[in-house]
Amino acid sequence: MTITDPVPELCRILCDDASPNLALRFRALFSLKHLATQGNTSAVEAIAAAFVSNSALLKHELAYCLGQSKQFSAAAPLQAVLQDEAEDSMVRHEAGEALGALGHTPSLELLRSYIGHKEEVISQTCELAVARIEWEASEAAKTELLQTSAFASIDPAPPLPGTVKEVDCAKLQMKLNDQSVPLFERYRAMFRLRDIASPEAIDALASGLDDPSALFRHEIAFVFGQLSDPHSIPALIKAAGNKSEASMVRHEAVEALGSIADERVEEFLKEYAKDEERVVRESAEVALDMAEFERSGQLEYALIPQSA
Ligand SMILES: [Fe+2]
Ligand SMILES: [Fe+2]
Numbered sequence: 001m002t003i004t005d006p007v008p009e010l011c012r013i014l015c016d017d018a019s020p021n022l023a024l025r026f027r028a029l030f031s032l033k034h035l036a037t038q039g040n041t042s043a044v045e046a047i048a049a050a051f052v053s054n055s056a057l058l059k060h061e062l063a064y065c066l067g068q069s070k071q072f073s074a075a076a077p078l079q080a081v082l083q084d085e086a087e088d089s090m091v092r093h094e095a096g097e098a099l100g101a102l103g104h105t106p107s108l109e110l111l112r113s114y115i116g117h118k119e120e121v122i123s124q125t126c127e128l129a130v131a132r133i134e135w136e137a138s139e140a141a142k143t144e145l146l147q148t149s150a151f152a153s154i155d156p157a158p159p160l161p162g163t164v165k166e167v168d169c170a171k172l173q174m175k176l177n178d179q180s181v182p183l184f185e186r187y188r189a190m191f192r193l194r195d196i197a198s199p200e201a202i203d204a205l206a207s208g209l210d211d212p213s214a215l216f217r218h219e220i221a222f223v224f225g226q227l228s229d230p231h232s233i234p235a236l237i238k239a240a241g242n243k244s245e246a247s248m249v250r251h252e253a254v255e256a257l258g259s260i261a262d263e264r265v266e267e268f269l270k271e272y273a274k275d276e277e278r279v280v281r282e283s284a285e286v287a288l289d290m291a292e293f294e295r296s297g298q299l300e301y302a303l304i305p306q307s308a
Contacts, residue, residue: 007035010303011046017053023289025058030302033065033135041073046078051076056088057251063091065099068154075104080088082110082122088278090248095123095216100129101154103136121215121248124183128156131184149195151226156219157187167196175206177211188221190307194223199231206235222251225256233260236266240280251283258287259295271292 013019014029024114027156029050035043047062047069063081081087081095096114099107111133114126135141135158144161160172175181175189191199208220221239224232237246240253254272257265269291272284294302 003113005042006031006205006303007040007042007046010035010043011049014046014050015053017055022055022058023286024303026061026286026289026299027303029058029061029065030176033069034302036065036069036074037052038238039071040073041160044069044071044074049092049191051081055278055282056091057279057286058260059091060094063094063098067094069102070154071100073105075099075102075107078102079110080191082114082126089119089121090251092119093121093248096122096125096129097156098157100132102134105133108133115141118212118226124215125156128184131182132157135184140158147195149191150197151194153226155187155191157191159192160188167198168194169198169204170192171202172196172258173207176208179212183213183216186216190219190223194227197227197229199229202227202229202231206232209239212251217246218249218252221252223261225252227229228256228259228261230260230262230264233257233262233265236260237265240268240272247277247279250277251279254280254283255287256261258284259291261291263291266291268306 010028010032014025014032016025019025021185029047032043032047036047038191042279044066047066050062051059053059063078066078066215078095078098082092084092096111099111108130111126111129114122115130117123145163146159146161149159149164172193173188176186176193178186193205205220209217211217221236224236236253236257254269258269269284269288272280273288275281275284290301
């Protein structure tokens with residue numbers, strides 16, 4: 001039996017901007033991400049090829065996947081996206097964050113040049129990416145005792161150190177919301193709270209949804225998506241349904257709701273699928289597909305088995 005290379009077909013599906021089936025394209029992307037993470041450079045190229053799409057939602061997910069791929073060959077297309085002034089700021093943000101996730105030291109100078117950029121989300125993203133790369137090379141990274149996380153993602157910041165027994169959500173909440181503390185430290189408190197994952201930790205995280213920074217608020221929603229805990233539903237619905245909230249935050253809240261297998265969220269997702277903001281609509285469309293998949297009991301959301 002001959003095993004055909006799945007990359008060309010996955011690339012064709014992913015790059016088909018005329019397709020009405022965005023969820024299918026996301027499935028193709030997740031399959032390519034899996035291959036890329038295993039070192040398949042043509043999968044990295046296939047993901048980067050889809051940056052010509054006109055969907056900001058899809059493009060920001062491409063950047064996220066490239067950042068998680070651990071492949072330095074993804075750095076050049078990510079740098080190009082970050083530098084593209086005509087690109088959507090959510091996509092540029094994700095490209096900057098991805099360079100940090102790759103730990104791409106050669107990008108440090110470029111990332112530093114965006115600190116202070118007029119778009120706060122780009123400036124803050126690059127500040128975090130620089131801090132992340134610098135932290136990785138630091139002595140602290142070698143000596144700090146980080147609790148093993150239940151999440152496999154490469155995050156914009158490592159959690160604050162702490163053991164299972166050292167849990168002080170009130171103290172972490174104070175650090176999370178303290179605007180006099182560098183953003184990187186506040187993100188470390190955020191990821192520590194995520195890893196604690198108790199209802200108290202979720203309430204502490206929800207307090208961050210009042211932060212003045214849209215980047216910060218969207219990351220709280222992202223973390224809620226990872227936790228997929230019904231306890232976060234009220235806070236997520238408040239953010240997702242708030243039409244004056246930044247679309248990047250609303251999108252992330254919609255996606256997070258989609259990751260929570262709870263019948264209460266479906267009616268909200270159907271409503272968001274009709275939203276006037278494209279990125280919110282598309283997020284709801286993909287979220288509904290994922291919820292459908294959860295119910296169907298299929299094993300893999302991606303188009304090819306993750307264990308392949
Ligand atoms: Fe993001
Ligand atoms: Fe996002």
